[in-house]
Amino acid sequence: MFKRKLTALDYHTSDNFDVNDDDQYRNLVIWLEDQKIRHYKIEDRQKLRDTKSSDWVKGYKTYLKDLACPVQTEKRAEQLQWLLSFAVRLEYADNVDKYKNQTSEKIAKSESHTPKVVSTNPLDNLDFDSADFKKGVNTLAQLLSVTRHPDHLITLRAVSKVVCRRLSAEALENPDSVIVKGKPFPFQDADLGFDMGDYVLNQAAKILRLLYIHDLRDLQTRINECIVAVQGITANPKTDTKLGKVGF
Known part of the structure; x- marks a missing residue:
């Protein structure tokens, strides 16, 4: 899960890195600080550099705090994910022009070597903005x-x-x-409850209000169905009488 970021940072063991290995993890942390992040002065990195020390974890927690790491959990993988992302961001900021050129070249190269996938779905070949498609939609709408x-x-x-x-x-x-x-509801004669100052707007508002009430009714119906389904389970429990005991 860290391979791509480690490769982007040119880490020497990106292929077989094990986040659960204490030595590998600690060596990576000090490597990131030495080579990419460089938050501390060289002489202040000793606590991180002494990877065999029993105080390394304490120094590491202080390091994360000094970097303002937002990860609140103690999960090593999540902390490392943030450290790698932070290091990649710093690396890119230091070499914007270099990576911009490399990115464009890699994209062009990958596109030239990427095999084309031929879709069997006829909808994928349609031009949804063509005149024929628009005409077909309007004709279908008229029929319906x-x-x-x-x-x-x-x-x-x-x-x-x-x-x-x-x-x-x-x-x-x-x-x-x-x-x-049933009989159609005369929405034209319904009381809107307020006046928008325009007859057409008032009629449109009445329709929108009815649609909103219809949606609420549909939602209430679904809620009632859920309640009935739950009650059907909780109100009729099955009892295994074989488990009962009589006497002492």
């Missing part, structure tokens, strides 16, 4: 009586909802489950 939006992708999203809800296999087998019944 969906109001067209200036953004054809929003129109496509509305068409998708209609198809999923009204033209699914379940809906076609049981049309009564999706056909809206």
Whole structure:
């Protein structure tokens, strides 16, 4: 999990580094301080340099505190992850021009050698901004009586909802489950509760309010279903009478 960052920092044992090995871990910490971070003066690094000392952990904790390490846990892997990221950031800041050039060259080289993956999904080859695609979406919306939006992708999203809800296999087998019944609600005559100063805005606000109430009703229905499902489990516990004892 540290290999890429260790390789980027030119660490000599990036391939077989073991974070759980005390010697390897301590040697890496002092190497990072000596070569990349350089927060302490050379003479102040002795506590970290003495990797065999029993006081090394104490000096290491002080070192993290001096670096303002935000990692609050005692997990070694998380602390090292932050140290490596900090060292990479410092290394890049010291050699911005060098790494910018290397990055662009590597990207160009990798792109030239990266095999092209041919997708078998026909949707991946569609141009969603082409005139033919927009025409097809608008024609489909007209067939399904969906109001067209200036953004054809929003129109496509509305068409998708209609198809999923009204033209699914379940809906076609049981049309009564999706056909809206009852008398239409006269939202034009409903009391909005406030006046926006414009008739058209008031009508739009009424529709938005009804949609919001519909969403709340749907949410409440789902909550009730969850409560019933939980009660079905907790209100009817199964008892194993074989475990019971009679007498003393």
